[in-house]
Structures are given as structure tokens and as C-alpha cells.
Amino acid sequence: xxxxxxxxxxxxxxxxxxxxxxxxxxxxxxxxxxxxxxxxxxxxxxxxxxxxxxxxxxxxxxxxxxxxxxxxxxxxxxxxxxxxxxxxxxxxxxxxxxxxxxxxxxxxxxxxxxxxxx
Amino acid sequence: xxxxxxxxxxxxxxxxxxxxxxxxxxxxxxxxxxxxxxxxxxxxxxxxxxxxxxxxxxxxxxxxxxxxxxxxxxxxxxxxxxxxxxxxxxxxxxxxxxxxxxxxxxx
Numbered sequence: 001x002x003x004x005x006x007x008x009x010x011x012x013x014x015x016x017x018x019x020x021x022x023x024x025x026x027x028x029x030x031x032x033x034x035x036x037x038x039x040x041x042x043x044x045x046x047x048x049x050x051x052x053x054x055x056x057x058x059x060x061x062x063x064x065x066x067x068x069x070x071x072x073x074x075x076x077x078x079x080x081x082x083x084x085x086x087x088x089x090x091x092x093x094x095x096x097x098x099x100x101x102x103x104x105x106x107x108x109x110x111x112x113x114x115x116x117x118x
Numbered sequence: 119x120x121x122x123x124x125x126x127x128x129x130x131x132x133x134x135x136x137x138x139x140x141x142x143x144x145x146x147x148x149x150x151x152x153x154x155x156x157x158x159x160x161x162x163x164x165x166x167x168x169x170x171x172x173x174x175x176x177x178x179x180x181x182x183x184x185x186x187x188x189x190x191x192x193x194x195x196x197x198x199x200x201x202x203x204x205x206x207x208x209x210x211x212x213x214x215x216x217x218x219x220x221x222x223x224x225x
Contacts, residue, residue, distance in 0.1 A: 049216070063119075104152035104154075104209070105152070109161065
């Protein structure tokens with residue numbers, strides 16, 4: 001049974017970089033069967049897809065975030081990471097990592113509330 | 119981007135009721151449509167993928183149908199543990215997009 005465990009700070013200062021890591025157990029980030037995604041949810045709101053990475057390193061990002069988002073993969077550690085630069089209060093949200101097996105996002109991390117404050 | 123809409127935005131229902139939620143895509147997405155259930159404070163859980171395939175471990179009272187631009191999620195007999203928010207999501211193309219959610223509450 002695959003498990004995704006998120007880590008990273010819950011408080012980030014305005015204009016700095018938000019960094020989160022998702023560690024995968026019970027499955028391999030080297031598998032060609034999956035994409036590895038980041039999604040966020042503003043307080044009391046719906047779900048927003050941020051981007052994903054494939055085992056090859058190929059990425060897709062949400063254009064709404066322009067060039068602020070970057071997702072990387074470390075197959076040796078079986079983990080993937082999110083970096084969001086130049087954060088503002090509008091980036092305060094619960095961030096989730098999730099696995100996509102081309103049939104839905106079938107495994108999720110526990111979620112990390114990240115608050116952006118000066 | 120493909121815009122997803124859901125109706126209703128919320129509903130009140132009783133245990134045992136049949137509940138139907140509709141999801142519409144702003145353009146053709148074939149059957150690249152997934153449904154999720156989210157309880158407060160928890161991560162979403164996939165119920166239905168590819169419009170009508172039941173995720174392993176999900177009770178058979180959940181079913182999905184549709185193709186193209188219009189889809190439905192049906193709960194045949196609502197149970198206490200089904201009171202939650204439900205989201206549809208298209209996986210036809212990036213950016214992946216979600217509907218705004220339907221909150222199912224106890225009547």
C-alpha cells in the first residue's frame with residue numbers, strides 16, 4: 001500500500017520560497033505508471049492543481065502560477081518536492097502531494113497547512 | 119483551461135436517500151473524469167475514475183456515468199459516512215482542473 005508523507009515548514013515569510021517534500025513508501029517514483037502531483041486548497045475553498053512530474057523528469061505546471069512553481073524528483077530518495085517562489089498571503093493554503101495513475105489521484109499525502117506571513 | 123462546474127453546490131439529504139450530483143466540462147473530455155470525496159480536515163479520496171470505474175475498496179452504492187461534457191455521480195442509498203464534499207476533476211489535459219465541489223449535508 002503506497003503512502004505519501006509530506007514534510008516542510010508551516011510558516012513562510014512573504015516574498016520567500018515555499019518548499020515542501022513528499023516521501024513515497026510502498027511504491028516507486030521511478031515507475032513509468034505514475035505522475036507525482038502537487039495540489040493546494042485555500043482555506044474553505046476548492047482544489048487547485050499546481051503541477052506534476054513524471055519519472056523521466058518531465059513536468060507540467062499550472063499556467064496560473066506562471067514561473068513561480070517548480071517540481072523536482074529524487075528517485076534515489078524516492079521523493080519529490082515543490083518550490084513556490086515569491087509567496088504572498090494568497091499562497092496560504094493546505095498543500096497536498098498526490099499520485100496520479102492516469103485513473104485519478106489515488107494516493108494523497110496528509111496535507112500541510114502553509115501560512116505566509118510577514 | 120477546461121472549466122468544471124457542479125450542481126448543486128450543496129444539498130441536504132436523509133440516510134437512505136438516492137443522491138445525484140452533476141458535473142459539466144466546458145469542452146469535450148471523453149471519459150477523463152474522476153470523482154473525489156473529501157471529509158473536513160482530510161485529503162480527498164478517489165471514488166470513481168474514468169467516469170464510471172469504481173475505485174478498489176469504494177462501496178458499490180457509489181456509481182458514475184457520462185461522457186463528453188456531462189457526468190453524474192450517484193449515491194444509491196446515502197449512509198452516515200457519506201456526508202462530505204464531492205469534487206469532480208478532469209484528467210483530459212493539463213492543467214488538471216476540479217469542480218467547485220458539492221457539499222452533502224444531513225437533513
